[in-house]
Amino acid sequence: MKTAGGSDEAKRRAGERAAAAVEDGFVVGLGTGSTTAHAIRAIGRAVDDGLEIRGIPTSFQSRQLALEVGVPLTDLDAVDGVDLAIDGADQVVDDRDAAAFGALIKGGGAAHAREKLVDTAADRFVVVADPSKLTDRLERSVPVAVLPDAHSVVADRIRALDGEPTLRDAERKDGPVVTDNGNLVLDCAFGRIDDPDELATRLSGIPGVVEHGLFVGVADATYIGTDDGVEVRRY
Numbered sequence: 001m002k003t004a005g006g007s008d009e010a011k012r013r014a015g016e017r018a019a020a021a022v023e024d025g026f027v028v029g030l031g032t033g034s035t036t037a038h039a040i041r042a043i044g045r046a047v048d049d050g051l052e053i054r055g056i057p058t059s060f061q062s063r064q065l066a067l068e069v070g071v072p073l074t075d076l077d078a079v080d081g082v083d084l085a086i087d088g089a090d091q092v093v094d095d096r097d098a099a100a101f102g103a104l105i106k107g108g109g110a111a112h113a114r115e116k117l118v119d120t121a122a123d124r125f126v127v128v129a130d131p132s133k134l135t136d137r138l139e140r141s142v143p144v145a146v147l148p149d150a151h152s153v154v155a156d157r158i159r160a161l162d163g164e165p166t167l168r169d170a171e172r173k174d175g176p177v178v179t180d181n182g183n184l185v186l187d188c189a190f191g192r193i194d195d196p197d198e199l200a201t202r203l204s205g206i207p208g209v210v211e212h213g214l215f216v217g218v219a220d221a222t223y224i225g226t227d228d229g230v231e232v233r234r235y
Contacts, residue, residue, distance in 0.1 A: 006130030014225030031087025044069025107143025107213030150208025
């Protein structure tokens with residue numbers, strides 16, 4: 001379910017721009033994905049140059065990369081707050097006239113439950129993306145993490161909301177994807193989502209849903225890497 005993205009150079013520009021916003025003493029949320037990986041590497045280089053920060057990874061993947069590049073790690077229970085979270089997205093509403101301007105779909109890497117926990121805890125949440133992630137309306141399938149014993153019941157509830165759920169299969173093993181938290185993922189197609197806030201509320205109210213991939217009113221800005229530089233959207 002990962003989105004085919006833009007050029008690696010565009011991703012690098014976005015990630016490094018976000019990393020430049022990290023200040024000495026910050027607690028930083030470290031998101032998941034190829035664009036965020038560039039930010040983590042840039043933060044690692046800054047740590048090598050003397051920057052003192054602590055990172056909170058949102059997945060096994062981001063934790064391993066942070067350790068590899070020398071970023072000191074902590075967790076939410078050990079800090080008073082998160083100064084800045086940096087994370088990617090599968091889609092970002094980029095229509096300034098849309099009520100959902102800045103709304104996101106996340107979860108291509110099945111880390112959206114931890115990502116939402118850290119991103120919403122941050123004083124500032126910055127999205128890093130390339131132009132391929134921009135859209136005027138959200139329309140990708142919405143990843144929904146569910147308790148394993150509840151996946152069939154939740155799937156029925158999703159269908160009652162006119163969605164079409166598909167249990168996400170693992171790519172290199174038999175059976176479904178299992179998240180870092182031990183949950184399963186339903187990829188739920190709703191077509192064009194004109195009111196993501198309402199859909200988010202309905203999904204959150206389904207028993208057995210751990211978290212969904214709609215991030216509405218959470219992001220403070222998006223850094224969009226291009227082949228020429230970085231464009232910034234503020235919300």
